[in-house]
Amino acid sequence: MKFRKIPGALALLGVLAAAPGCKDFYDVNVNPLLPIRAELLSLLPVTQVSMAAALGNSPSGMSQYTMALMQQLANGRGIGTFQQDGDAFSNEWSSLYSSVLVNNEQIITQGTAEQSWTYVGIAQLQRAFVFSQMVDLWGSLPYTEALKGTAGLTTPRFDIDETIYNGGPGIQGLFALIDEGVANLARPATVPGLAKADLIYGGDKEKWVRFGLSLKLKLYNQIRKTRNVAGEVAPLLALAATNGLIRNGEDFELPYGKSITHDNRNLGFIADYGSSGRENRINPNFFLSMRGGRYTPAPGDTIRSISDPRIPYYFYNQVTGYPQVAGSVAGQDFSFGNFVSVRFGSVSTASNAAAGNLITLPGLYPIGGRYDDGRGGIAGVVGGAAGTVPGKGLVAQRLHTYFSRKYTEAELQLTVLQNNAAATAALGEAIDASFGKVDKIATDDGSPTMDPARVASYKAAALAAFNAPGVTLDDKLEVLMYEKYVASFGYGVDMYTDFRRTYHPRIKVPGNADPARGILDDNDPITQSLGAFPRRMSYPISDLLVNPNGPQTQPNLVRDRIFWDK
């Protein structure tokens, strides 16, 4: 064998196989698994699902935290007992920008190039909705220069909150953005795949337009203390009269599904029913105010007179058979009958007791949990552990509803137009819609609906309180905002916004009372809070640190308010 030739031949082969000029050798730097282009119909559902996750009611969404602030849930995560840290909401903030808005922006850019105006219009309305929610939570934030990372803009400037709403030099405000979205929806365009891709309205352009106009009305209402909006709301209220806004049954909400392994169930449901770790407890004060005493709360209290028929749809008691007295379940921080929970800021020895299978959970209405038929049982999921009673987790994540449109109308009629009759009518319709929503969910679940007589007497009591002799505007707002607050259980961002701009309904917290802004002391020696009620959310520290164009320090969360908080 001619050994002599072999190394030489090998050397030659090696060099030939991999000479630097040989392009094929290096041509492996394209990932064969990941697409580099997406159709609009694949992007739209992503924006909707991620929007419901980041704003909705779950540990990854803002609603859970705002509902805890608003004393509906007792959940110390993120906001603690009024002690946010700088990282508290960084996940939600990042999801909103880098999951929801960036893909939404891609629809606008790509859709404009492809002249798919319906997709563009939908994405513009979604953009307006999401940015409005973010301004309501964080105030000034990156808006015009945001979402341009691939263009090399890595340090976006923070636009002023008020400017984002109203627009300014070089800045398209949210109202103008909604107008553009509505106009785009009116343009003729082919909509390949939209009916399937649009998880919210199934591609119905009319519903989107009505949502857009309702959103506009909602935003004018939110800034009504900052300037006179009478001229701007009048045409929208006229449209309302002809049902040109969100209609009954057209709620802006993301429906959930049954699939478990690629989980399509209600996110809040997964956290509360899917794990015996139980994410949330119900704030006892919310339960007590719904359970009732008198409709008009006593001075310094929040408890209503009349028992709310929605209680079994709102709360699910896992235990049963306890007497209807306070402290019914031994060893628990708070119990009343079968209702078991922990007080906000409780420092009692029982507040850390193991109670995952004893506590009352959010029920059918907020997260698709169980309707409380009074029989109790450890809450679980379909197909779950033996001995547990399953919920389905199918209830949609509500984001903006017909009833909230009606409450908005009532508020505007009452405060801006000062038309008490129209306000009363709108409030009545709002209460009807609120109860109607609960009944609709109950029907879909196969659970019994409410006793119409009880509903009627509840509505009558509320309207009577609204128009009781001698009531002040403040008293009327308390009735109106309380009804909106209770109905909104399941979506917290707007109730937190409504409270900060109206100071209604009044809530009770441990210490740090501020009655002028609707915050009462719970007068409970066993509860403590670590600070005062926050009037905004903290920016994620990570964003402040890497963006020199942002504020270099956190705003004061208690004293620095959003522009409409007056």
Added chain:
Amino acid sequence: MKKTLLLSLLLLLTCVGRSWAQSRPISGRVIDRSTNEGLPGVSVIVKGTTTGTATDADGRYALNVAGTAATLQFKFLGFVTVEQPIGPAATIDAALAVDTKQLDEVTVTALGISREKRALGFAVSEVKAEQVVQKSEPDILRTLTGKVPGVNIVSSSGVPGSSSRITIRGNTSLLGSNEPLFIVDGVPYDNTQTDSENSLVHGAGYSSRTSDVDPNNIATINVLKGAAAAALYGSRAAGGVIVITTKTGGGGQRGAKGVQIGYTTGYSIEKIAGLPDYQNSYGAGANFVQSSANGSWGPKFGSSQAPTTILHPQQGNPNFPDIPAGTLIPYQAYPNNVKDYFKTGHLFENSVSLSGTNDNTSFTAILSRADQQGIIPNSSFIRNNVSAGGSGHFSKFTVNGNVAYTNSEQHGPQLGANNAFGSNSAFARILFLTRSLDLQGLPYIDPVTKASQFAWLTAQADNPIWSTENNTYVSRVDRVVGSVGLAYAIKDWLSVTYTGGVNTYTDFRRTTVRPGSVGYGGLGNVLEDSFQNTELEQTLLVNVNKNLTEDISLTASVGQNINQRKFEGLSYTGGPIIVFGIDNIENTEQKNTNGYNYSKRRLMGLLANVTVGYKNWAFLTVTGRNDWSSTLNRNGVFGQSGRAFFYSSVSGSLVLNEALALNASWLDLLKLRAAYGRVGRDAPPYRSGAPTYSINPQYGNNTGNSAFPFNGVAGLALSNEINNPGLTPEFSTELEVGTEVAMFRNRVALNATYYDKISTDQIVRQFTAASTGYGSRWTNFGKISNKGFEVALTLVPVEVRGFRWSSTFNFTHNKNIVENLGDGKDKIAQLPIDPGSTFIGGPGGVHIAGQPYGVIFGSSAARDEKGNFLVNPATGRLIQGANKIIGNPNPQFIMGFINQFTYKGITLNALVDYRKGGDLYSTTLQQELGRGATRDTENRDRLVIINGVQGNPDTKLPIRDANGLSIPNSTVISVNDLYFGAGSAAIGAYDEQSIYDGTTVRLRELSLGYDLPKALLEKTPFGLINISLSGRNLYRYSPNIPKHSNFDPETSTFGASNQQGFEYTNAPTTTRYGVNMRVTF
């Protein structure tokens, strides 16, 4: 091993024979004095000329010498050079004796190139087989701890098979891998730790894949530390190189002719290393009131507040008919409820080796098995190896080949933070178990539903016994490594060598959570994933070795290196589980893909390495390498992959005692060396590629995810990362200077190095403000420095009448600073190492300019300007301050102190190591204190006042009295409140309060061996019998850890990743005691 290397060197060292006029022929035979066998390849040189030849396979030579020539030199590396006068005889024979000193003088450097140690201008540490085998430790990395200066090794946990993190001279990459490159028999060995699930939630004790290396097959381990030493390896060597030569890969000692059989065995038992001292006075409850609590803050047993009995947790449960309603159990301490959970593990290692040696060929085969059963029930790591290899020398041609197959199987518990939502960790409660909980006596499983039963804590956590039985992680790895080497001597001074091989493994894993766990909603879940990693490598070198003049030698190699790496991973998840106890994804109701991973990259390098020596006491080496990488683009343009980049090194060494002809008899060696090197590194695959979309994304977190396809609709989302076509390579440059001194016939030996390393233009996934729409972008920026020194001092204080005491002291100090995090345009202040592995709002590892690498950043307690704690007068507890740097996980220095005593076949070895500094965020300690479980918190019949001043929780400022003075805190709280709740010292405390200094002195290794006397063995078939006892991690002292916790701070939840200094209720470490035997036939 030596001989093979020497043989290949021979090809380089022999010189050209030339015919001279008036010459006469001389021939002869050169033999090995110890065996009387012919020595092939000995250089036979006419002294003072360049005339010479080499002996053949039988040790014979023939050459012509000039009439004037006076002396013949017989030189063979590893043997003492012999000179014979040329008399009138035509035959001159020589017998060479092994030079034990010289044997150590050759070492393997980059790409298998052997060099005399004296010629090296940089530090290389060598570890011998006997230093790593039969030490009651199956993990090759862990056996190196304390033995190599400049190397830092941290093991992750006591789970069998779990990973260790190794860094050499600090971290050189902000976010990329900092582990050294492992080369086994010339082929890179992928040591990546791949996690199947989030380590914080459902993690396990994942392996890093050097766990497949069989220590029994190791001949030598060479650690190339600096840039100059590693520069020829190129891109992946910025973190240093660990070159392992196996026995079957040609590293075996060339024994006597014939066949030799060896057998080694070792058996060790394994126990938990640090069981806390528990208090047994107080049971479950809070503030002296009994309740169904996790904490042991209840009433004192036997006191008037204490109930004598409590309700049985399963009383009245229809699934437990034997426990009727109203059944009571005593409220009392169960002192051994934690201890009895752990079992005694064992480690059983067996290895058979077979080697055959012939004149020209040798062959070795090794079969071995390590069987480790851990202290945690149901945990094990079993590794089987078969390797075979051999080499042959045929005329001018040398071939060798090696094939190794490894199969390792790991069974382990699931780990994760105790408080992570959905965590089903076995360690969520066990180490701080409520003292009144009868873990062994109460049912742990529901006989009907099979669900976990954990006394009154069922809804909170899985019963640890149930968890280790039913929540399992199984990994099975099959790895094949094959390599071939060819060498051909074209001329006596010119040779060509080729090394090529393949290293491939598949890892099949299954992570099961059975129904009835608190994890996965009690439904059960099976996650099956598998990876395949294949690496191809070949190197072709042309070598020159020539004495240019009698004084000047030239050694050079020029060559080409090609590398391809391919990784493919598949993951599927299924749930709920249909039939309890069948752990298979087929047994689930819904199955879904859980991600697919693919990457492929190629690299080609041209390289050159030239050493010029002067009189064998001065050497200068220059290396250069140019790489073309598929992961970087030419001209920064998409699609034009294959960017070129160049790096080089220069190093020199001077043997001063010879240069200055210092003939002091006490001075054996005085060498100075200096090196300057630069190593480049390319990008991960696809990061310079096009922007991508992810398919069917999911939104949420570990508490719940909304996953696509959503209601039957598929989705695509923009990737969260911005790729960058303009990425350029990152570089580390390093200057090192050192000295090697040997005195008194090597009874004092010092090897000291100082280095200064700068790593620049880091290829970093820079975290961007989320408002850009993206979480991160790939870019080049940042600068890291590593400055330090490493010292190895070996002393032989006593060597008399067969008694020898040798003592080695290794010292490592490294200062690893993040110099800057900007490229000038957009400076960033802080770079999280891995935001994906921190809790929202929890502490995390970050890089901050001017600070040590990867400091721990988290919440702190507010202080006044003098540093006093601010205490809320209403609660008596601390007030939350700003988030800030709260710890530095990097040790200040590491010391290893190795002592060996030998006397008449008895050898005693002891390794003590000392790590100074290195902070740890520990939730096990936090829970042990916060739950009042250990004796640290037993003295609680008192009230305490936190030492501080009154502060305002909203303004975070001290409260001043009328004179503007701060007011000392006077609010009393209970011991329970001191350790539990917001603003306390443990659970609910600010992160800063759970940072502990990890300083530890440890008796890491102790072994006592005995070689049976040769006289005794003469009549037996045995050539050698050695019996030894070994112990590992026998004693530990950590002065700054709460005393009664007995906690071992050498642990890391994130294993081999860059995020260090975090312990989320990890599995505890172990102590081993073993007995071993080694025989040869």
